[in-house]
Amino acid sequence: MCRRTTWKNPMTDPDKPLLRMQDISMHFGATKALNNVDFACKPSEIHAILGENGAGKSTLMKLISGVLQPTGGRIILDGQDVRLATPRVAQNLGLVCMFQELSLVPDLTVRENLLLGAPGSGLGWLRSDALVKARDVLDRIDGGHIKMSARVSDLTLPSRQQVEIAKALMRKPRLLILDEATSALNASVVTKVFDLIRAERDQGSSVLFISHRFHEIEALADRISVFRNGERVETFDNGDHSYNEIINMMVGQRIDELFPPKPPARADAKEVLKVENFSWDGRVTDISLTVHEGEIVGLGGLDGQGQGAFLMGLFGLLRTAEGKVTVAGKPVSVTSPKAAKQPDIALAFIPEDRKTEGLIQDQSILENLQLAAIGLKDLDASNPDLYQDTLERLELKHGGLELPVSSLSGGNQQKVVLAKWLALKPRCLLLADPTRGIDVKTKTQIYSMLRRLADQGTAILLLSTDYEELIQLCDETHIFYAGRLVSSMRGDDMTAQNIIAASLNVTEKRKVVHA
Amino acid sequence: MLDYIRANRREVIAAVVLLVLLSLYLGTHPRGASTYVMTIWANQCLILGLAAIAQFFAVVVRGIDLSVGAVIALTNTLASHLLDGSAGAIGFGVLAVLAAGALCGLLNGLIIVFGRIQPIVVTLATASIFVGGALMLRPTPGGAVNYDLADAITLDIAGIPTALIISGLLIFAFWLPFRRTGLGLGLYALGSSEQAAFQSGINTRLVRIAAFTLAGLFGGAAGLYYSFVTTTGDAGIAANFTLNSIAAVVLGGVLLRGGVGSLIGALAGAFILKTIASLMFFSGIPSLAQPLFEGLILAAAIAIGGADVLRTRNRLEVFGR
Numbered sequence: 001m002c003r004r005t006t007w008k009n010p011m012t013d014p015d016k017p018l019l020r021m022q023d024i025s026m027h028f029g030a031t032k033a034l035n036n037v038d039f040a041c042k043p044s045e046i047h048a049i050l051g052e053n054g055a056g057k058s059t060l061m062k063l064i065s066g067v068l069q070p071t072g073g074r075i076i077l078d079g080q081d082v083r084l085a086t087p088r089v090a091q092n093l094g095l096v097c098m099f100q101e102l103s104l105v106p107d108l109t110v111r112e113n114l115l116l117g118a119p120g121s122g123l124g125w126l127r128s129d130a131l132v133k134a135r136d137v138l139d140r141i142d143g144g145h146i147k148m149s150a151r152v153s154d155l156t157l158p159s160r161q162q163v164e165i166a167k168a169l170m171r172k173p174r175l176l177i178l179d180e181a182t183s184a185l186n187a188s189v190v191t192k193v194f195d196l197i198r199a200e201r202d203q204g205s206s207v208l209f210i211s212h213r214f215h216e217i218e219a220l221a222d223r224i225s226v227f228r229n230g231e232r233v234e235t236f237d238n239g240d241h242s243y244n245e246i247i248n249m250m251v252g253q254r255i256d257e258l259f260p261p262k263p264p265a266r267a268d269a270k271e272v273l274k275v276e277n278f279s280w281d282g283r284v285t286d287i288s289l290t291v292h293e294g295e296i297v298g299l300g301g302l303d304g305q306g307q308g309a310f311l312m313g314l315f316g317l318l319r320t321a322e323g324k325v326t327v328a329g330k331p332v333s334v335t336s337p338k339a340a341k342q343p344d345i346a347l348a349f350i351p352e353d354r355k356t357e358g359l360i361q362d363q364s365i366l367e368n369l370q371l372a373a374i375g376l377k378d379l380d381a382s383n384p385d386l387y388q389d390t391l392e393r394l395e396l397k398h399g400g401l402e403l404p405v406s407s408l409s410g411g412n413q414q415k416v417v418l419a420k421w422l423a424l425k426p427r428c429l430l431l432a433d434p435t436r437g438i439d440v441k442t443k444t445q446i447y448s449m450l451r452r453l454a455d456q457g458t459a460i461l462l463l464s465t466d467y468e469e470l471i472q473l474c475d476e477t478h479i480f481y482a483g484r485l486v487s488s489m490r491g492d493d494m495t496a497q498n499i500i501a502a503s504l505n506v507t508e509k510r511k512v513v514h515a
Numbered sequence: 516m517l518d519y520i521r522a523n524r525r526e527v528i529a530a531v532v533l534l535v536l537l538s539l540y541l542g543t544h545p546r547g548a549s550t551y552v553m554t555i556w557a558n559q560c561l562i563l564g565l566a567a568i569a570q571f572f573a574v575v576v577r578g579i580d581l582s583v584g585a586v587i588a589l590t591n592t593l594a595s596h597l598l599d600g601s602a603g604a605i606g607f608g609v610l611a612v613l614a615a616g617a618l619c620g621l622l623n624g625l626i627i628v629f630g631r632i633q634p635i636v637v638t639l640a641t642a643s644i645f646v647g648g649a650l651m652l653r654p655t656p657g658g659a660v661n662y663d664l665a666d667a668i669t670l671d672i673a674g675i676p677t678a679l680i681i682s683g684l685l686i687f688a689f690w691l692p693f694r695r696t697g698l699g700l701g702l703y704a705l706g707s708s709e710q711a712a713f714q715s716g717i718n719t720r721l722v723r724i725a726a727f728t729l730a731g732l733f734g735g736a737a738g739l740y741y742s743f744v745t746t747t748g749d750a751g752i753a754a755n756f757t758l759n760s761i762a763a764v765v766l767g768g769v770l771l772r773g774g775v776g777s778l779i780g781a782l783a784g785a786f787i788l789k790t791i792a793s794l795m796f797f798s799g800i801p802s803l804a805q806p807l808f809e810g811l812i813l814a815a816a817i818a819i820g821g822a823d824v825l826r827t828r829n830r831l832e833v834f835g836r
Binding site: 065067086087088091097099102103104105106107108112113115116117122123124125126149151167280281309312316317318319320336357 | 518
């Protein structure tokens with residue numbers, strides 16, 4: 001089964017699939033995550049997998065990488081049946097996965113993580129010659145600043161993804177699986193990652209690529225397979241179908257517009273949140289901005305330029321933050337999340353990492369929904385009516401509110417996080433990349449929800465790594481660079497070119513910062 | 516250098532505390548820093564040190580071993596039967612004692628992995644079994660251990676206590692190379708994030724069984740060394756060693772949540788704990804008040820290790836430490 005002699009065969013017929021999955025099913029109890037799926041990946045191709053959350057993409061990847069074993073069907077590699085009992089077996093056959101839930105160990109250093117389970121290292125003495133390749137990969141995807149001796153728990157999310165990419169590539173995969181591999185990376189790093197992926201393909205490897213960003217798939221994929229409800233709908237060459245056709249295949253129904261229309265700016269809108277000269281620990285410097293009633297204000301920039309820390313600071317998560325914050329005309333001092341959610345301030349914060357910071361995975365959906373409302377005098381947290389409206393609007397798919405929140409897919413988990421905070425009717429909503437790794441349909445639901453909240457008078461600060469969101473959804477966008485606000489743009493100035501240029505801090509004519 | 520200290524701050528703090536306590540101890544001891552005093556001190560410390568190392572291997576994979584003391588009692592009573600007679604018989608006896616310890620650990624590991632039962636439950640049960648075995652081997656304290664061998668291992672070589680030489684060998688000849696093996700890395704990976712370890716292709720079952728077997732092996736080594744120091748077998752020592760081994764690893768900077776700490780820290784923690792106890796003995800504090808002061812010193816030492824929480828500027832980073 002684990003024959004490594006079939007490593008690479010130059011005589012392979014290019015049309016003969018490298019990997020074939022025949023009649024594959026994966027049932028979890030009554031849930032059919034995959035149902036009689038046939039799927040094939042050719043040698044030397046980049047094959048994109050598209051589908052909503054819960055369509056079965058991640059399950060398929062877990063089967064190929066040996067994390068799960070199918071309840072039915074055959075997996076055929078190079079024409080031979082294989083059983084992928086553990087990730088180790090799969091890796092020895094050259095099937096390497098870069099997981100959406102990162103496979104890095106937080107307490108170990110980058111070097112140790114790269115060596116962990118690396119090819120040729122069992123439980124005996126570790127050889128570090130494979131690290132040269134990893135270092136090379138890191139340097140080529142803007143990870144030059146990542147030290148081998150740094151602990152992974154001290155790295156930012158984007159840096160961790162870069163390490164994860166290096167870890168996957170140093171295993172010299174024949175079939176590389178990228179499951180939302182670039183979701184936290186900004187556009188310029190993604191471009192470099194893509195160059196590497198193309199180089200892998202040109203050397204004969206195949207790549208399975210899952211992403212929810214259409215422009216990434218368009219730029220990278222050779223072929224595309226669309227999944228829906230645990231079944232493969234269609235496989236076609238990139239370019240054969242338009243965006244709209246693909247989206248319709250994914251959802252099985254028409255979605256006309258991804259983003260809701262923007263209403264004209266209201267001249268009389270009141271200031272809801274005003275921040276003046278906000279600074280923290282040398283990592284955020286002198287930020288001033290205003291959010292009016294009904295506005296969605298975007299925060300953009302490269303990763304880790306202080307925009308995330310700025311949102312945390314507003315919500316009282318940072319010690320020794322300086323600056324003046326005014327909410328609805330009254331100066332406030334937010335010293336903790338508990339103070340921030342009180343009705344006189346009424347801020348809500350949707351954190352970047354919903355899995356660990358937004359939810360308690362082992363608790364039920366209902367218990368998670370109540371978390372934010374607990375401890376507020378005028379709210380009865382146990383009253384389900386508080387959450388009903390949001391859950392209905394967002395169409396939360398669940399098998400019962402008493403089930404653990406971990407039973408939900410990523411997109412549905414994010415809906416729970418939103419519902420939990422919207423129950424408090426916040427005056428100002430702070431969102432840190434709320435649509436990261438979420439399927440298109442849920443994205444449109446969240447976008448229209450945000451726009452509706454804005455129309456009802458909620459002020460919204462939206463941090464995003466996807467510039468489409470900043471352009472299409474936001475009324476105004478501020479770009480961060482090195483902890484400072486370097487550019488602010490409105491209306492027609494918000495173009496992809498302007499946003500990327502400002503993110504890299506190469507703008508010719510610096511616009512006056514809106515204060 | 517500064518980076519190194521920061522990365523290993525828990526061990527560094529433990530070492531500094533140990534040095535301060537040791538100089539206090541030698542300063543107050545009526546016979547001062549003689550080889551005799553150092554040897555007695557080092558012997559006591561190494562017994563607990565080996566027990567703490569046993570506990571460390573269980574804790575680092577996010578487990579706990581409540582049978583450490585029981586394994587020590589069982590191997591101690593076994594040694595009191597086997598460590599006398601011809602050189603060949605004694606040699607066999609030493610190996611048998613260590614193997615018995617390792618087997619106890621292997622049993623724990625197998626039940627934990629294949630029975631899918633929490634370590635705390637499994638080791639609580641097996642602890643009773645092991646103590647039961649020890650009582651059958653030695654219903655009342657007694658037995659004998661070859662005096663020549665016992666002297667060779669518990670006295671000194673050229674003025675340096677043999678126990679300190681063994682500690683040095685454990686660190687430099689065993690731990691530092693071991694840490695660079697796949698198994699050494701796997702222990703930490705398993706304790707820090709089992710899911711990540713599994714997805715990285717680590718055989719998590721094998722690593723967990725290996726961790727508990729190592730715990731048993733070092734429990735056996737502690738029992739063996741205890742036999743050399745006391746030259747008798749006693750089945751009643753289990754409970755005390757289990758509790759003290761847990762206190763020692765915590766004191767040495769090993770986090771009970773797994774994935775953080777080192778053998779050096781566990782060893783230092785054990786030495787600190789024993790030194791505090793010895794210090795009390797000679798300090799003139801009334802014996803009834805000694806547990807109180809011991810506890811206060813323990814609490815203070817642990818608090819120093821967590822003091823850097825005060826420096827973090829992001830409140831979220833305080834959690835998960």
